[in-house]
Amino acid sequence: MNMEILVCVKRVPDTAENEIEVNSDGTDIERDDLVYSVNEWDNYAVEEAIQIVDKVGGSVTVVTVGDDESEEVLRREMAMGANNGLLLSDDAFNGSDGKGIATILKAAAEKGNYDLIMTGAQADAGAGQVGGMMAAMMDLPYASLVNKIEVIDDKKLKVGREIEGGNQEMNEIDMPCVLSIQTGINEPRYVGIRGIRKVASVEIPVQGASDLGVDAGAVGAAGADVKLVDYFVPELGEGAEMLEGSTEEIIGKLIEYLKAKGGLK
Amino acid sequence: MGQIFAYITYKGGVADDSALELVAAAKKIDAGASVTAVVAGSGADCDAVCNDVAASYSDVWKIDSDLMAYPNAEVIRKALVNILPGDSIVLVPHDTFGMDLSPGLSIKMDSAFVADVVDFEGIDGDNLKIVRQEYGGAVSTHITCNIASGAVINVRPGAFQPDESKSAGGSVVDKSGDAGDLTVGRKYLEIVEAEVGDVDITKSEVLVSIGRGIEDEDNIEVAQELADAMGADVSCSRPIVDSKWLEKSRQVGTSGQTVKPKVYMAMGISGSFQHLGGIKGNPFMVAVNKNPKAPIFQVADVGVVADILEFMPELTEKISEG
Numbered sequence: 001m002n003m004e005i006l007v008c009v010k011r012v013p014d015t016a017e018n019e020i021e022v023n024s025d026g027t028d029i030e031r032d033d034l035v036y037s038v039n040e041w042d043n044y045a046v047e048e049a050i051q052i053v054d055k056v057g058g059s060v061t062v063v064t065v066g067d068d069e070s071e072e073v074l075r076r077e078m079a080m081g082a083n084n085g086l087l088l089s090d091d092a093f094n095g096s097d098g099k100g101i102a103t104i105l106k107a108a109a110e111k112g113n114y115d116l117i118m119t120g121a122q123a124d125a126g127a128g129q130v131g132g133m134m135a136a137m138m139d140l141p142y143a144s145l146v147n148k149i150e151v152i153d154d155k156k157l158k159v160g161r162e163i164e165g166g167n168q169e170m171n172e173i174d175m176p177c178v179l180s181i182q183t184g185i186n187e188p189r190y191v192g193i194r195g196i197r198k199v200a201s202v203e204i205p206v207q208g209a210s211d212l213g214v215d216a217g218a219v220g221a222a223g224a225d226v227k228l229v230d231y232f233v234p235e236l237g238e239g240a241e242m243l244e245g246s247t248e249e250i251i252g253k254l255i256e257y258l259k260a261k262g263g264l265k
Numbered sequence: 266m267g268q269i270f271a272y273i274t275y276k277g278g279v280a281d282d283s284a285l286e287l288v289a290a291a292k293k294i295d296a297g298a299s300v301t302a303v304v305a306g307s308g309a310d311c312d313a314v315c316n317d318v319a320a321s322y323s324d325v326w327k328i329d330s331d332l333m334a335y336p337n338a339e340v341i342r343k344a345l346v347n348i349l350p351g352d353s354i355v356l357v358p359h360d361t362f363g364m365d366l367s368p369g370l371s372i373k374m375d376s377a378f379v380a381d382v383v384d385f386e387g388i389d390g391d392n393l394k395i396v397r398q399e400y401g402g403a404v405s406t407h408i409t410c411n412i413a414s415g416a417v418i419n420v421r422p423g424a425f426q427p428d429e430s431k432s433a434g435g436s437v438v439d440k441s442g443d444a445g446d447l448t449v450g451r452k453y454l455e456i457v458e459a460e461v462g463d464v465d466i467t468k469s470e471v472l473v474s475i476g477r478g479i480e481d482e483d484n485i486e487v488a489q490e491l492a493d494a495m496g497a498d499v500s501c502s503r504p505i506v507d508s509k510w511l512e513k514s515r516q517v518g519t520s521g522q523t524v525k526p527k528v529y530m531a532m533g534i535s536g537s538f539q540h541l542g543g544i545k546g547n548p549f550m551v552a553v554n555k556n557p558k559a560p561i562f563q564v565a566d567v568g569v570v571a572d573i574l575e576f577m578p579e580l581t582e583k584i585s586e587g
Contacts, residue, residue, distance in 0.1 A: 013400070015400055015401055015403070015535075016477060019403075019556055019558060020399075020400040020403040020404055021403075021404070021558065022404050029399075029400070029404060098368070098378060098380075099371070099372070099377075099378065102368075102372075121364075124399060124400055125397075125399050126380070126381055126397075126398065126399060126400075126401070127379075127380035127381065128364050128368070128380060128381075129367075129368040129378055129380055130368070131368070132364075132365070132367070132368030132369040132372075133368045133369065133371070133372050133378070135369055136342075136368070136369035136370075136371075136372035136373050137372055140450070141339060141449060141450030141451045142339065142365070142369055142451070143365070143451060144338075144361070144364050144365040145361055145364060145365070158454070160457065161361065161365070162361065162520050163361040163362075163456075163520075164360065164361055164519060164520065165459060165520075165521075165522070165523070166459035166513050166514070166516065166520060166521045166522065167456050167457065167458055167459050168456065168457040168459075169453070169456055169457075170453075170454040170455050170456070170457060171337075171451050171452060171453055171454055172451070172452045172454060173450060173451045173452075174450035174451070177450065177451075182520075183503070183504075183507045184503075184506060184507040187509065225376075225377035225378075225410060225411040225416075226377055226378070226379055226408055226409070226410050226411075227408060227409050228406055228407075228408050229394075229406070229407040229408055229409060230406065230407050231399075231404050231405070231406050232404070232405050232406070232407065233404060233405065233558075234396075234405045239562055239563045239564075239565075239568075240550075240552060240562045240563070240564075240565035240566060240567055240568030241566065241567050241568070242562070242567075242568045242569070242570065243567060243568065243569050247571075247576070247579055250569055250571075251579060251580050251583050252583075254551065254567065254569070254580065255580075255583060255584060257549070257551070257567055258495070258528065258551075261527060261528050261549040262470065262471070262527045262528060262549075263471050263495060263497075263527070263528035263530075263549065263551075264471075264495055264496065264584065265471070265495065265496030265497075
């Protein structure tokens with residue numbers, strides 16, 4: 001048995017490494033000096049794909065929509081063990097909403113013969129939309145928030161979905177299908193400098209709208225129903241009373257509060 | 266603008282809190298709109314929920330099928346596509362069901378999609394003005410969504426105050442006959458309940474809860490020492506469980522445990538809405554975080570800007586001294 005797996009990934013600002021702030025005119029976040037990495041959820045998806053292929057055979061392709069800089073995340077995931085990379089890049093893709101991105105990725109997915117397509121459950125904008133949209137566009141079964149995958153045979157998977165309260169909803173799903181992957185499904189392997197060097201000179205193909213047969217008017221800003229107006233930081237009531245002073249003063253004040261509120265026994 | 270629908274999620278014949286929140290959300294889109302509730306499911310539970318939400322919605326559309334005895338989003342999506350008018354504005358709670366259902370629903374209905382909405386700010390022509398958050402709540406955005414050919418909009422649970430007026434006096438219409446073919450490629454099997462851990466944090470009165478700021482598995486004992494000094498238990502946010510540093514049963518949040526302590530110490534936790542969604546009962550919340558802009562400071566009662574790895578041992582020492 002051989003499984004062909006496509007994993008859709010995104011290059012995003014690393015929220016563990018950066019303080020995300022709004023820029024001076026509110027048009028974007030402050031992007032100077034940001035550290036970027038692969039979207040955390042996508043990294044779990046790639047690890048899962050590699051583990052499946054290690055067990056049953058096949059190959060893993062990682063794909064992204066982005067510019068030249070997005071190539072680095074493809075290379076990183078290839079250093080983890082993905083076999084192929086594919087960069088979808090075109091000026092016409094700029095300003096795409098979620099549906100636009102799904103349209104572009106779907107076109108790339110249909111050029112292959114994939115048994116399983118995976119995305120992260122969400123990325124930097126927190127929408128969690130691209131996988132479900134691709135599945136609907138391709139008329140494939142979909143399951144979101146997947147935290148367990150078991151291959152039953154060449155036509156079926158058993159998948160667990162993480163639902164409220166830490167419970168797990170088990171499903172049987174027909175292949176080909178689309179799954180969005182939740183963090184915690186596995187422990188993504190570490191990628192060292194040597195791994196990156198190994199794939200540093202691998203050619204990564206780049207495809208644009210015409211290569212994919214995507215109507216440029218259906219994607220990008222032109223095709224977007226959903227448009228960003230601005231970024232802002234909301235005024236949310238009073239917020240916390242910030243304790244200031246020397247550490248000793250702060251701790252003294254905090255202990256008073258804890259005593260008053262029943263926090264010390 | 267198309268008709269507004271609200272998708273009602275429920276469990277055991279009882280509507281979720283979001284059922285009344287979506288009434289308020291719909292009114293924020295259009296104060297004068299008559300909003301139709303959609304209740305899908307099977308049997309007595311489905312009927313009970315229909316009758317219950319009729320107090321809050323002028324119309325209730327019931328979709329009853331044996332195939333919906335468990336809310337499989339793949340099945341329900343097919344029924345909704347057949348039953349709802351194409352230009353509808355469909356409001357869905359942004360929970361694990363709504364995340365499963367809605368992106369695909371918007372494609373099948375050929376309408377726009379917006380996830381995890383926290384507020385609406387009126388309509389300008391064909392454009393609905395919407396507020397969302399990005400980067401785990403670190404920044405907010407205004408966006409516009411063209412609703413001319415309909416929209417599916419997932420609304421964050423808890424973002425709108427529930428509309429308790431219950432004055433709609435609505436009636437239930439059975440739409441089950443229009444559901445059409447419900448064959449899908451995904452079959453629900455069973456629920457595997459979360460494992461019960463050594464400590465039941467849902468019963469704890471005081472929690473020392475740790476997030477990414479703990480940095481390393483070895484540092485968890487620093488939090489445990491503080492908890493011991495306070496007579497508290499240690500809980501955590503999602504990344505700690507993902508890293509397998511603590512059991513899943515210690516995780517606070519919508520995908521973990523719902524806790525109701527008197528005092529909640531958020532140590533190195535940024536404060537995503539998924540995490541905050543697991544904290545009920547309005548505890549006294551203390552937040553300690555290196556980042557003065559962490560969203561947790563907006564909801565905490567008392568905040569300290571500090572590195573928890575330096576702050577916690579000093580606090581432990583002072584408490585132990587009595």
